[in-house]
Amino acid sequence: MSDDAQMASPYWSLDEAGGDIGLGRMFRRLPATTGAVLAIIARAAPRHAVTVLVLQIASGAATAFGLLATAGVLEELLAAGTAAGQVTAALPMIAVVVGTYVLRGAVDTAVASAHARVTPAVRRMAEGELFEAGLRVELAAFDDAGFYDRMQRARDRGLFHLGSAVDNLVELIGAALAVAAALTGLAVLHPALLPVLALGVLPAGWTVQRSARLSYAHMTRTVTLNRRVRMITELGTERRPAAEIRACQAQDFLLREYAEVADPLRDQEVRVGIGMVRAHAAGRVLTGLATGATFLALALLLRAGWIAPAVAGAAVMAVRSATGALGRLVVAGHQLLEQGMYVTDYQGFVADAESRGHGAPTRPAPAAPRLVALRDVGFHYPGGSGTPPALKGVDLEVRAGQTIALVGENGSGKTTLAKIIAGLYTPTAGQVSWDGVDIAEMDPRSVADRIVMVLQEPIRWPHTARANVRAGRHDRDDPGDVALREAAELAGADTVVAALPLGWQTLLSKYFRGGLELSGGQWQRLAVARGVFRDAPLLIWDEPTAPLDAKAEFAVYESLRRLAAGRIVILITHRLASVRNSDRIYLLHQGEVVEEGTHDQLIAGSGRYAEMYALQAQMYTESPAVPAR
């Protein structure tokens, strides 16, 4: 097997066809979907939605009235007498028909303008809700693959289809009212015309329904392939992966990956397209036959004397208008069902996100905790059953004014522990307390308010340099940017900003015209400045200096030492020289604290820490392991 073949995955292929949607099933499922969309419309734009509905009813009534008036015109024109006399007699009814058309045109325009306000309002509200729901959930939700997948689906497809679902609902109601208008008009003219109408519209209805079924089945079969195509094309067109793709010469690999999913998608589209062409061809034949049958039926009714010629003429017009409306109704109904699935996804996500939010605020966290203590803390990432816990049995204490360090190999649990101390994850066992009170009892917002956390991969806010630092506490009052400049100086970010063309106002994003990109270390200095600007009593630094040059690293540690006075500092780093002065060092191994003490105690213990320290020291003292030339 080639390497490429080994990298190919069986996870994406055409999906199983979704349930077939016949007319009966469509009508059974429509109320639930319609109800869901209506509920969202009612919250986003109730007034405009009512306007649309009332005007659509008025438009339907005008259609029915226009049909009756047309019959009146035909009656006058077909009455006995001279041509001039017939036209003169028909003039008042012609005026009524023209008036009805004008009225319908005006009403339809008003429907369209009220409708134009509904869809954007729904999109705006739904997007805002989704964004807020995503921001409010606990961090752990992002580690749950199911939740994450639902969120992506709701964001990428739910929002998009919600707008179209609103449009289709409006179309569906309009079409249903137009069909009802044609039916009513004909029933008033003569009830015997109703079966004639059915004869005329059924083939068209069959055709539209057949193509809508094909398109629905196509949509359900290609969900996964479409997602995969989007992922791959994003990889090939985004800025971040661009360098590595080129460095690894992975272009051909990506193109093959793309072809692997895009080809079956294309073939499926061709199959469906041909299926639709066939359905339309059959439909046209049937419609032709049905038109003949309609005329035959009308002729029979005329001969039997059941209807007058004028009524037969009006019936032909009614059949045409009802055929068009029925077609629109079936198409809109199917599309609404298709989009309804995504709308349900969206609603499911928002409900799920709300249930994952923090509970009602309880007591506030102490303004400046004096003692942070962990007792027998364990943690399992969501969905990780069958895998060992990320943390188990961790006991730890740190007091105001102290600095502790968390060290250990990659994957030993340091970052997880820091996030638990920060209240970002709730431990699955044990307890984290501040001044003797479990933080689970505290208002999570007030807990977060007391913490500064600088992480390994800080956010690169696509904003100005100033906003990048102020994001640490965006609502902090800082007249003259005094604190901002002080934080930048402490973090060594002042020199970075000084070199920018527009200083603090420089946009730091290459995605926008005039924007600039920084180096990894420069971004990190801004992140440290952001942490300093945040100014809180509990500082958690997770590898804050990893991408910094030696001079900047030294300066940052000096600043951290000054900042530490009176605060609680938790430091995570692999550079053991940086933790020598910590009040206590905790060495983690496979999620457990296996050694703890001061640097001197741990060195004297000759355990893992001493070994790691000796290895690092050796790298500085012995000749570098570069092969001799």
Ligand SMILES: Nc1ncnc2c1ncn2[C@@H]1O[C@H](COP(=O)(O)OP(=O)(O)OP(=O)(O)O)[C@@H](O)[C@H]1O
């Ligand atoms: N989001 C996550 N979902 C599931 N497991 C995770 C997640 N993040 C980390 N883990 C697992 O938890 C364990 C501890 O990870 P953690 O990031 O805390 O280690 P670390 O000591 O900070 O590592 P490093 O030194 O590489 O930063 C690892 O086995 C890792 O695979």
